[in-house]
Amino acid sequence: MKIWLYIGLVASVVSIGVALYLFFWVKRQPPGTEKAQEVASWIREGAQTYLKRLYLALTIVAVILGFIIAVVFSFDLNEIASGQAGITPINGIRMAVAFNSGALCSAIAGYMGMAVAVEANVRTATAANESLNKAFRLSFYAGSVMGLAMVGLAVLGMTVIFLLTGDAEVILGFSFGASALALLAKAGGGIYTKTADIAADLVGKIEVGIPEDDPRNPAVVADNVGDNVGDVAGMGADIFDSYVASAVAVMLLGASANSLSVEYVILPLILCTLGIGASLLGIQFVRVGKNGKPGPALNFGTIITTLFFAVMVLALVLLSDINIGVLWATLTGLVTGVIIGFTSDYFTSEDRKPVFETARVSGSGAAINIITGFSYGLMSIVPSVIGIAAATLLSYYLSELTGLPGIYGIGISAVGMLSISGMIVSADAYGPIVDNARGIAEMAGMDHEVIVKTDKLDAAGNTAKAITKGFSISAAALTVLALFAAYAEVVTAAGIEVDMSLRDPIVVAGVFLGAMTPPLFSALTMLSVTHNAFDMIEEIRRQFREKPGILAGTEKPDYATCVGLAAQGALSSLVLPAFLAVGLPLLVGFILGPNALGGFLAGSIFTGVIFALLMANAGGLWDNAKKYIETGKFGGLGSDAHKASVVGDTVGDPFKDTAGPSLNTLITVMSLVSSLFAPIIAAFSLF
């Protein structure tokens, strides 16, 4: 099966190559009028300012964590236990290198996504002047730069490490690096984007009454930068992290199962390779026809990629001696992902009861809008949780029936869902690009027709986003369940008997502590948003006060200060959440022992999934209820119902764009850090 590793290398290089080709293709497209280019350059520079600061901070974190990892993993616990010196620096160094490579690959994928997004936005707006079709193609191909770069870099990194070391545990280090970076990029980007968004809206729309994306607003650039750093770079890092984590979890499970041959260790890499192929094919099918419906085009791309992938797995199982259970597990994952995606869509679609009801009751005030939206958000948890539970049981028992270890099957179903990430991310990254294109069209004073076209493109992005969000949350849930199983295997391998029974009070205490972590993390990030927005509001007011020419349109606002303020605020808000993610599991593990830590991880998964679903769906619902009213329903724009729905939308902003999307990454990081340090925890914990 080693041939597959080389096929993986080739596929990943091809994927990165196509991404680079598309990147330069996008850059070759007409960049538009001078005014548009100027506006785009503000956003590009703002994004670079943020990224420079973020990557500087991340480099420091990576170096420090890398050093700690190098030291800790230089100790050989077995040798120490038998009374020997037990220091093997090479083990520490290779783990640290793997960790830093993971962080670096994630950073490069995010950077490429950002770099193309800030070029594609203005070009999409310019192309929209010509035709919807052209604009759609440009923005979608720009989105696939990140999708393809991401899966390519991930497979490349994992394959190279495995070829060099042959040890799945070193890939755990790679995965931890990717996830640690993803958490900071995702949470930081989420805080940044909503700080700018809320501050820009509150002062711009409400206090001085200028429209969205008005160039007189000093925070307008920061707001548009936020769309890129939160939605493009952050989201890419997020799926990158699940993608790698699911693969490494299955590799560990494959390595620890005595009944499985070595090909099951590299099977996740094979599936990822097939997924790259399916995505490369699927992307060709994303085209809008004459009648121009971008939404169905995106969904068609996702569906056809899924089909290609399923056929490839079928062929793999038939043509090799891989167990048929792998096919069932993969199909379970894919089908569940699609079903959960579409039910999430039910709760956030304009033509369905939840959004309609929330819009309808808005006439009775903001409070009723919020209670209703929040309640539907709570209800939206139900189908996804049932789906996750069903997928867990199905993939487990179908695998057991065919002779595979059931827990390995759960992991495969996660890998199966995530294998087509190349396509999923492409469709998702498209959204913020067209959103930005709309902003530039507005700021550069383009034709109304262009704005109508970008609005149409934007609506398609929102539908795709709802579906991929459901997909990514359920994939993350299955991934962390596989990681959880891998944790138990690592602890067992360290010679500690794992008994995570709910009848053991120390496990129950662990679950309670784990269960409180996602809500606490959400609270910290959301409070950062309101806190930072408060500072930014002061800055915007100051500019309006000290330079009256801004509002008159005769003076250019100081965009850079707002960008810097948002960046500074977001980065300094990350300290406590980062400690929670890395420090708390270690604290629980060393004080209460590996069984309690197992409970802790389980608890964080349960509430992490529930809060992620609640926040994503409630936030999307409020957003769409507002948009629904803005189409003229229930009083339309400017009515009391509309004002109430704006409050709901603003509450939903940090729900869906700050706290919610970071939770996946939080639980992944906690699972990875626990597995990585499990042998040391097992050796030194108090209980």
Place this chain on the structure above:
Amino acid sequence: MKIWLYIGLVASVVSIGVALYLFFWVKRQPPGTEKAQEVASWIREGAQTYLKRLYLALTIVAVILGFIIAVVFSFDLNEIASGQAGITPINGIRMAVAFNSGALCSAIAGYMGMAVAVEANVRTATAANESLNKAFRLSFYAGSVMGLAMVGLAVLGMTVIFLLTGDAEVILGFSFGASALALLAKAGGGIYTKTADIAADLVGKIEVGIPEDDPRNPAVVADNVGDNVGDVAGMGADIFDSYVASAVAVMLLGASANSLSVEYVILPLILCTLGIGASLLGIQFVRVGKNGKPGPALNFGTIITTLFFAVMVLALVLLSDINIGVLWATLTGLVTGVIIGFTSDYFTSEDRKPVFETARVSGSGAAINIITGFSYGLMSIVPSVIGIAAATLLSYYLSELTGLPGIYGIGISAVGMLSISGMIVSADAYGPIVDNARGIAEMAGMDHEVIVKTDKLDAAGNTAKAITKGFSISAAALTVLALFAAYAEVVTAAGIEVDMSLRDPIVVAGVFLGAMTPPLFSALTMLSVTHNAFDMIEEIRRQFREKPGILAGTEKPDYATCVGLAAQGALSSLVLPAFLAVGLPLLVGFILGPNALGGFLAGSIFTGVIFALLMANAGGLWDNAKKYIETGKFGGLGSDAHKASVVGDTVGDPFKDTAGPSLNTLITVMSLVSSLFAPIIAAFSLF
């Protein structure tokens, strides 16, 4: 130790006797002016209308469930397994009788609480005309009618059943009856009270601009009735249910532990008896001095009762051969309860950061107020969860160290906390009585001075409420943990090996399904509130439209229709939540088996506790942020900040008074129904 059962009988009869004495003492106090009496009679009649409908509905439910229980428990599973006829009708009948007795005792306690509250409210207002001291004494003694009746009836019921049958499992039936009634009374009352409150506020305060409690508002009576049915009857039923459930859980654990002698089976009844004594003593110490501070007086009562109780347990342990571990477990429970109560107070107190910050940011609009309050609500989970985890571990290991089964110790710590319920409920029931007194003073046009005094009394009630709420949530958490352990024992006794390991996917699936239940339940009850409020708003608007004399003050509004509408709406909203509580655990048990059901219960406990804390604390925080602004801070009454804080307060209303407080009862009912049906589930489940 049988002597203790007779002492328990005497203590419970004394407690009920004192409650009746105080009831008639309250009725003998001066009922006030004719106008005040008229207003009070509206509320009294409204309350009776609601109770009549509620009890009618409950009787039907109790008869049907009682019949099912009688049939199901007539089958003797052991005999059937060995091929015999296996029908023993007497077993079924005695379980059904126990079930109905539990429901009846809970109903009587709730009814007494309501009956005295609707007499005491007008008398408190009248007494406030004379002196604060007198008004305080009257309302507190009225509150203790329910406190004492409740503990008396609970101990009486459990003791009589144990004397007659000697079987702790029959008491499980009694407990299930009490909890089933509590769930319907609590959730129904919660929906009723917030329907009326929100509708009255939205039309009254916002649309037509009349003050709170204005007699021209057609919903004002329903609103005041709501305070009684939600806060008095509902809260009483809620603690009644935890009180009985904790005792029965420990009795089951005592009966199933081979190492324990029979006295440990009746130990919870002994502790409850001592608690009754301590409460009767403690109530004597609740007095306001010359300088008139009602808040500290209530807290002093709670603290001194705790001390009396601790001394009594110390004496019990020293003078009998009861294990010293019982003392440690009891103290752990008491200390944790007090600490959690005071930390909850931190998040809802006006002079602390969370409320202050939420009030401060309100100037930036309702959305920021809500995000901030919600985030602090999420943070408020942390200290309580750590407290619960610590109490679980401490009571477990301290018991193990002294030779008691650790799990028995966890149960004892819950019983220890709840033993002083007589005092806790008295302090808690005082709150809605003075709240109502304020309403009557306003409606009957009493002096401004009276309103100032009732406001002062009301503030003390809110402090007491925050502390007892923390107390009751943590007590409920420990209770359900003990019930959870009891469930495992019952399943084991049925000959099924219980293995609730988190490594088993069916257990994980169970936990996921259990974890989604409290959010779903919250969503259903909150949506009922907005839905019913919508209907009621229409009715209020109709009355204002069709009878212009109402707003002019020349025509009396039709209060009864609003009362009826709220009652009807609340009761018909209970069908789905009730199915969730009773049907879902059985469904999970029969389909996925006893291990999955164990996971289900654990999952519901984790998120149940978390959502209960979030909703109670966020709701209290928003309420107090609004009140803080109303004292003139950050712009004061009528400012933009105030308007924003009113939105937060309205969102918090169904959080803290509808969904939040029902969650305790929900998880207790689910645990009880699982334990009760465990042998049948073990015999007939698919997995």
